[in-house]
Amino acid sequence: MKKKKIDPYYSPAHLTYKAYRKICGYAIRYANDHLDESKWREVYGILIGSVENEAEVKIKDAIPMVVGDRAGVKYENKQYVDMAQIDASVFERSIQDKRNDFIIGWWHTHPGFGFFYSPIDCMTQLGYQIPNPYALGLVFDHCERKSDSHFLGVAGLRLKDPNRGISSTYNLIELKYELKKEIMLKNSEKEIDKINKNMKKVIEEVNYIDQTLRKKALAQLQRNFGLILVPKEDIVVTDNEQEAGEDERYLYEWDPAFFKKSYRIPKFREKIEKVISDIYDELDELIEKNEHEKYKLRKEKLQKKVQNMLKKPNEWYERLMEDFSKRIEVIFPYYDYLDTNERKVIEYFEERSSEYNKILEELNSRVELNFLA
Numbered sequence: 001m002k003k004k005k006i007d008p009y010y011s012p013a014h015l016t017y018k019a020y021r022k023i024c025g026y027a028i029r030y031a032n033d034h035l036d037e038s039k040w041r042e043v044y045g046i047l048i049g050s051v052e053n054e055a056e057v058k059i060k061d062a063i064p065m066v067v068g069d070r071a072g073v074k075y076e077n078k079q080y081v082d083m084a085q086i087d088a089s090v091f092e093r094s095i096q097d098k099r100n101d102f103i104i105g106w107w108h109t110h111p112g113f114g115f116f117y118s119p120i121d122c123m124t125q126l127g128y129q130i131p132n133p134y135a136l137g138l139v140f141d142h143c144e145r146k147s148d149s150h151f152l153g154v155a156g157l158r159l160k161d162p163n164r165g166i167s168s169t170y171n172l173i174e175l176k177y178e179l180k181k182e183i184m185l186k187n188s189e190k191e192i193d194k195i196n197k198n199m200k201k202v203i204e205e206v207n208y209i210d211q212t213l214r215k216k217a218l219a220q221l222q223r224n225f226g227l228i229l230v231p232k233e234d235i236v237v238t239d240n241e242q243e244a245g246e247d248e249r250y251l252y253e254w255d256p257a258f259f260k261k262s263y264r265i266p267k268f269r270e271k272i273e274k275v276i277s278d279i280y281d282e283l284d285e286l287i288e289k290n291e292h293e294k295y296k297l298r299k300e301k302l303q304k305k306v307q308n309m310l311k312k313p314n315e316w317y318e319r320l321m322e323d324f325s326k327r328i329e330v331i332f333p334y335y336d337y338l339d340t341n342e343r344k345v346i347e348y349f350e351e352r353s354s355e356y357n358k359i360l361e362e363l364n365s366r367v368e369l370n371f372l373a
Contacts, residue, residue, distance in 0.1 A: 006055045008133035012174035013156050015138075017184055019047065019062040020152065020177075023107055023140050024188045025195050025337040026064035031111035031142055034196065040111040042068045043339075049104035051134045056176075059138075062107055064339045103128075107138035115139045115155035115172065122159060122166040129162045136173060147189075150181040195337060202334045203342070205327040210345045213327070217320050218352060225313040226266020227359040228352075269359075272309055276366055279306070306367045313360055321353065 023045065031040035048061035105128050110116070117125060121137070128135035137157050145153035156175050159168040177184055222228060265273075279302045286295040331338075331346070338346075 009158055009160060010173070011051075011054075011056055011134055012176055013057040013059055013136055014052075014176045014178065015059045015154070015156075016061075016178040017187065019049075019059045020154065020184055021188045021191050022062045022064065022336050023138065023154065024142070025191055025334075026339065027109045027111070027140050027142060028192050028195060029199055029337065030067055031109065032192075032196070033142075037112065042109050042111065044068065044108045045106065045339075046103050047105040047107055047136075047138065048101055050100045050102070051104070057104055057134050057136060059104060060101060062138075064337065066339055066341070104132075104134070105136040105138070107140065109140045109142075111141060112143050114141055114144065115157070117157055117159075117170045119166050122168065122170065125157070125159050125170070126162055126165065126168075129159055133162075145185065147185055150185060152177075152181055152184055195334065198330075199334060199337070202331050202338075205330045206338070206342050206345050209324065209327055209349050213320065213324055214345075214349045214352065217323070218349070218356070221313070221316050221320065222266070222356065225268045225316070227269050227313070227363075228355055229263040229265060229269075231263060268313075272306065272363060275306055275309065276363070303367055306363075310360070310363060310367065314364070317353075317357060317360060321357075324349065324353070 026045065027043055030043055043064065044066050045062050045064045047059050048063065049057055049059040052058050106124060108121070116139070117137070125135075125137050128137070135158075138154055139157060140154045142153055144151060154175070156173040157170050158173050159170050161168045179187075282302070283295060283299055286292075286298060328346075335343070
């Protein structure tokens with residue numbers, strides 16, 4: 001006998017411990033029993049999961065997105081961009097791992113307010129449920145976590161008739177759990193204790209990466225030993241040579257026509273590229289003349305010259321990344337509880353430092369001159 005298909009509106013949801021602890025962990029940063037109630041703030045995130053056999057939604061992950069104020073979360077344009085990037089990343093992993101995961105819904109908190117949808121919440125739910133009738137929202141309220149009754153303080157909601165827009169009624173849906181509820185509570189409580197003890201230090205490290213490593217150390221490295229090409233539209237135009245020398249956006253033109261059209265080249269990059277180019281020309285000429293002994297002597301001398309030019313950039317970059325690694329060691333155990341803005345700080349530093357290092361490594365390799373006879 002063919003199994004009867006369940007109406008998406010009535011389909012239950014299966015909540016994994018991973019998703020639950022991330023909801024608790026991020027929410028508890030902004031609303032907890034140790035924080036004055038007037039300072040409690042709502043938070044918002046998205047749910048990653050799949051629809052199993054057209055009968056059940058499996059919530060596999062919950063990604064923190066943004067923090068709001070006491071009575072709501074304002075979702076700005078940049079969060080939509082972040083969500084699109086997450087959606088693309090989830091899709092790529094799903095293809096790679098042969099899974100059917102996607103953004104299955106959203107979650108947010110109502111600290112002290114309980115489980116319901118405001119008109120704004122209904123509008124948000126519509127955005128998920130109209131294209132996907134299985135989509136759901138989770139509401140978390142830490143005040144409703146009850147150890148004695150094994151209640152996790154979380155509820156699932158769906159709109160009954162999305163075609164009616166924000167006028168649609170909503171109801172709670174059945175939630176199932178990966179582990180026994182008492183184990184979910186006990187394990188998440190341990191995680192919450194660690195977050196309460198260590199999150200202040202973690203955020204200090206995130207701010208250090210942003211303010212000290214990125215805006216000061218990495219920027220200074222680029223100013224003194226600039227390697228990264230900068231689009232011309234980002235350049236500050238000034239006739240003051242001293243002022244220009246203090247601004248990493250003031251860069252010199254490089255000869256190749258391709259770069260000249262769109263980029264300005266850092267003075268240091270221009271200088272070392274010219275030195276390497278001249279070395280190639282000189283050594284090529286010696287090879288053509290069959291002056292092999294002179295070639296060997298000049299090659300060794302010229303190599304040392306360029307290696308000395310690259311010595312400080314290599315040393316500075318190494319120290320910079322050693323410092324970054326120390327900060328990441330503190331942050332990493334709590335990375336799941338950072339929101340998009342905090343994660344972007346780390347991602348942007350990694351992107352910029354990696355871009356610098358890629359060029360530096362290429363120059364280090366070219367200095368070896370191994371392709372010459």
